[in-house]
Amino acid sequence: MMIKYRVREVAKDLDIPNKDVLDTLSKYFPEPKKYMTALEENELDVVFETFTQQRSVDNLDAYFAERGGSAVPAVQPAPAPAAAAKPAQQQKTAQPRGEKRGNGAAQNQNRPQQRQQAAPQQQKPAQPQNAPQGSQQPVVVTEVREPVRRVIDTRSSNVNIDRYNEKYDRLADQKVKTDNVVTKQKFTNRNQQRRGNQRRGKRETEAERLNRIAQERKAKHITIEIPEEITVGDFALRLKVSAPEVIKKLMGLGVFASINDMIDFDTAVLIADEFHAKVEKEVVVTIEEQIIDDSEDNEENLVSRAPVVVVMGHVDHGKTSVLDAIRHSNVTEGEAGGITQHIGAYRVKVGDRDVTFLDTPGHAAFTTMRARGAQVTDIAVLVVAADDGIMPQTVEAINHAKAAGVSIIVAINKMDKPSADPDRVKQQLTEYSLVPEEWGGDTPCIPVSAVTKAGLDDLLEMIILTADMLELKANPDRAAKGTVIEARLDRGMGPIATVLVQNGTLHSGDTIVAGTTVGRVRSMMDDKGRRVQEAGPSVPVEITGLGDVPVGGDIFNVVSDERLARELVEQRLSEQKEQQFNAQTKVTLDNLFDQMKEGDMKELKIIVKADVQGSVEAVRQSLEKLSNEEVRVNIIHGAVGAVSESDVMLANASNAIIVGFNVRPDPVAEENAKRDGVDMRLYRIIYDCIEEIESAMKGMLAPKYREVGLGKAECRETYKITNVGMVIGGHVTSGKITRNAQIRVVRDGIIVADDKIGSLRRFKDDVKEVAEGYDCGITLEKFSDIKQGDILEAYEMEEYRD
Numbered sequence: 001m002m003i004k005y006r007v008r009e010v011a012k013d014l015d016i017p018n019k020d021v022l023d024t025l026s027k028y029f030p031e032p033k034k035y036m037t038a039l040e041e042n043e044l045d046v047v048f049e050t051f052t053q054q055r056s057v058d059n060l061d062a063y064f065a066e067r068g069g070s071a072v073p074a075v076q077p078a079p080a081p082a083a084a085a086k087p088a089q090q091q092k093t094a095q096p097r098g099e100k101r102g103n104g105a106a107q108n109q110n111r112p113q114q115r116q117q118a119a120p121q122q123q124k125p126a127q128p129q130n131a132p133q134g135s136q137q138p139v140v141v142t143e144v145r146e147p148v149r150r151v152i153d154t155r156s157s158n159v160n161i162d163r164y165n166e167k168y169d170r171l172a173d174q175k176v177k178t179d180n181v182v183t184k185q186k187f188t189n190r191n192q193q194r195r196g197n198q199r200r201g202k203r204e205t206e207a208e209r210l211n212r213i214a215q216e217r218k219a220k221h222i223t224i225e226i227p228e229e230i231t232v233g234d235f236a237l238r239l240k241v242s243a244p245e246v247i248k249k250l251m252g253l254g255v256f257a258s259i260n261d262m263i264d265f266d267t268a269v270l271i272a273d274e275f276h277a278k279v280e281k282e283v284v285v286t287i288e289e290q291i292i293d294d295s296e297d298n299e300e301n302l303v304s305r306a307p308v309v310v311v312m313g314h315v316d317h318g319k320t321s322v323l324d325a326i327r328h329s330n331v332t333e334g335e336a337g338g339i340t341q342h343i344g345a346y347r348v349k350v351g352d353r354d355v356t357f358l359d360t361p362g363h364a365a366f367t368t369m370r371a372r373g374a375q376v377t378d379i380a381v382l383v384v385a386a387d388d389g390i391m392p393q394t395v396e397a398i399n400h401a402k403a404a405g406v407s408i409i410v411a412i413n414k415m416d417k418p419s420a421d422p423d424r425v426k427q428q429l430t431e432y433s434l435v436p437e438e439w440g441g442d443t444p445c446i447p448v449s450a451v452t453k454a455g456l457d458d459l460l461e462m463i464i465l466t467a468d469m470l471e472l473k474a475n476p477d478r479a480a481k482g483t484v485i486e487a488r489l490d491r492g493m494g495p496i497a498t499v500l501v502q503n504g505t506l507h508s509g510d511t512i513v514a515g516t517t518v519g520r521v522r523s524m525m526d527d528k529g530r531r532v533q534e535a536g537p538s539v540p541v542e543i544t545g546l547g548d549v550p551v552g553g554d555i556f557n558v559v560s561d562e563r564l565a566r567e568l569v570e571q572r573l574s575e576q577k578e579q580q581f582n583a584q585t586k587v588t589l590d591n592l593f594d595q596m597k598e599g600d601m602k603e604l605k606i607i608v609k610a611d612v613q614g615s616v617e618a619v620r621q622s623l624e625k626l627s628n629e630e631v632r633v634n635i636i637h638g639a640v641g642a643v644s645e646s647d648v649m650l651a652n653a654s655n656a657i658i659v660g661f662n663v664r665p666d667p668v669a670e671e672n673a674k675r676d677g678v679d680m681r682l683y684r685i686i687y688d689c690i691e692e693i694e695s696a697m698k699g700m701l702a703p704k705y706r707e708v709g710l711g712k713a714e715c716r717e718t719y720k721i722t723n724v725g726m727v728i729g730g731h732v733t734s735g736k737i738t739r740n741a742q743i744r745v746v747r748d749g750i751i752v753a754d755d756k757i758g759s760l761r762r763f764k765d766d767v768k769e770v771a772e773g774y775d776c777g778i779t780l781e782k783f784s785d786i787k788q789g790d791i792l793e794a795y796e797m798e799e800y801r802d
């Protein structure tokens with residue numbers, strides 16, 4: 001390989017000025033050289049020879065002492081690659097030296113030996129001579145410290161510079177790698193060690209800690225706080241013992257629980273005692289408790305409040321007319337302007353007293369609200385048309401009002417009509433346990449006319465009187481609480497809600513939570529359309545500022561912290577979702593016994609619907625006789641007719657079950673019952689109903705059956721065979737027909753027979769079943785009047801439990 005070794009590089013490597021090299025060359029070669037001139041082999045030989053001779057020393061120690069102030073020849077160890085590369089480069093120059101060897105060289109040959117004696121461990125500088133391959137002890141490079149520029153003896157003829165370079169390159173490479181790896185390994189090892197130590201340390205600490213706790217526990221009882229219920233794992237954690245220890249102790253008590261099972265407070269106390277720990281009940285402060293003031297009012301803070309009245313009655317008996325008549329006749333001059341304002345409730349003045357009327361007549365809205373837990377009304381005015389008397393919805397209204405436990409005042413309306421017969425109405429009322437006051441009972445009956453306005457003042461007077469009897473009171477000096485009467489979304493204003501304040505005073509700017517909505521009261525308007533800044537007890541106001549539209553019947557509360565209020569709403573929303581998933585807690589005949597056992601049921605409320613009044617009464621009496629010392633059967637409503645939406649609503653609000661005889665629910669009622677989880681039982685025979693409810697109360701309800709469709713076959717031919725009877729040549733059109741199936745014969749959509757299969761055959765063989773698409777021969781056990789084209793529906797009865 002031809003190496004271009006220029007004057008400049010030679011000078012640099014030999015650490016002499018370019019000029020010296022050029023001068024030396026000019027002595028031996030005629031043509032002038034420049035510092036960029038690449039030198040020929042012979043030229044290089046001359047240069048090296050000359051300078052080697054010039055630099056030869058007698059004593060290496062003296063040399064090193066002079067160069068570096070140390071007897072140890074050294075090269076700069078770091079950066080290693082550079083240091084290693086440099087000599088390699090220098091030695092490139094050695095290769096073309098040829099045979100020339102002067103005295104200096106001869107002298108030098110002995111020098112390594114001398115040096116070896118002086119410093120036998122340091123052989124590097126002598127290497128080129130005695131070990132031209134440079135293979136010995138490359139490690140030395142890493143040991144030396146001081147930077148000393150090495151001079152290579154280039155006089156040896158057999159120096160293989162390439163191999164030397166290779167070696168250095170490899171060495172340098174290795175050094176780099178090794179250095180890194182070593183450092184890294186060391187580092188990693190150190191880390192591992194540290195981690196190991198830590199782990200060991202931690203393990204030890206943990207063991208020590210447990211030991212210490214065990215000691216401490218023995219020495220001094222620890223006290224832990226636990227809630228009403230706690231998982232075994234969490235309990236163990238608080239006790240500072242392992243879960244298996246707790247599980248073991250639980251087993252000792254005969255409680256088999258896993259780490260994730262809940263144990264109650266009492267069990268926890270017993271277990272904690274075994275671990276010498278004392279238990280205190282953890283007081284969990286809910287967000288509600290934090291932000292909603294639910295404290296009882298002191299008697300001295302209470303002032304009397306206006307009664308809240310709802311008007312109910314049969315359709316067209318004059319509810320709206322009575323409400324309007326009262327509203328108009330009791331509005332003062334100044335308020336007349338706002339009279340058209342309908343916010344869902346309004347207030348009228350009766351002397352110096354106020355009465356609040358809910359503007360939604362009828363029991364539907366009333367019961368819907370009650371179903372949501374809202375107890376808004378104090379008094380129900382039952383409007384009965386004097387000419388019409390008590391009608392089905394009057395009865396419903398009576399029962400809804402009774403179920404809610406509100407006072408009833410009867411307004412016998414349409415007294416202006418000639419056909420008015422108030423006595424008949426009073427008479428009818430007694431049938432529903434409403435005995436008029438004048439007849440010795442406690443139901444006020446006021447004859448009125450919405451048209452002539454006669455008697456309305458008496459009605460209002462009676463409302464005030466009743467309210468006085470009820471001693472309705474509230475504390476206006478506290479954060480407001482009440483119920484949403486109705487709500488809607490206004491395009492411009494956003495959600496608008498009419499709320500009835502039931503306690504405290506609502507102020508504009510208050511933060512309120514209503515059901516699952518939260519907001520700040522932006523504006524308030526009363527029932528006369530006036531903007532107001534505050535609303536006290538029994539005052540209905542329309543408010544804006546809620547974030548969402550609440551639902552009528554939602555309870556609202558003024559809260560002290562908006563951020564927590566939002567959190568509360570989130571919580572309520574997720575609870576709501578959970579509740580939807582969870583099993584309903586409504587009473588059903590299937591869970592009746594369980595509820596009775598748990599003591600949750602003291603009264604079984606039933607709504608009876610039948611085709612004739614006689615059945616209603618018969619059932620009422622029979623069922624009421626089922627009452628025992630644990631549960632009282634209470635028929636809260638009984639009427640003739642289909643099971644209606646209103647019945648389901650009442651059952652839902654009152655946690656009642658519905659029984660029907662020879663009646664069907666209307667589609668809405670059926671849908672609602674399913675949605676609300678209201679148990680609805682329909683019977684053909686009264687005896688079945690009595691028996692079923694009796695069994696349910698004893699916890700012996702027979703299993704329920706339902707039909708499972710199997711398939712359908714069409715009758716294509718009929719054959720009459722002697723001794724066998726009528727054979728149906730059928731074709732299975734869907735599903736399958738099985739040997740044990742029940743068969744319903746349907747002709748033009750009408751069921752003509754319900755029978756069992758007598759035999760099922762394919763060709764001449766008896767078979768267990770025939771699948772879709774195949775022909776078969778069927779005989780029925782009893783029914784023989786089969787016709788071509790009849791459809792045979794095969795089904796089975798399956799036992800199930802809710």
Ligand SMILES: Nc1nc2c(ncn2[C@@H]2O[C@H](COP(=O)(O)OP(=O)(O)OP(=O)(O)O)[C@@H](O)[C@H]2O)c(=O)[nH]1
Nearest residue numbers: 314315316317318319320321413414415449450451
């Ligand atoms: N003669 C007479 N008619 C009345 C009286 N009160 C109501 N009416 C009439 O009876 C009909 C029904 O009255 P409403 O007030 O609509 O009856 P309602 O009970 O509110 O009816 P719904 O809203 O359908 O449930 C109307 O035509 C009224 O004019 C009254 O005191 N005397």
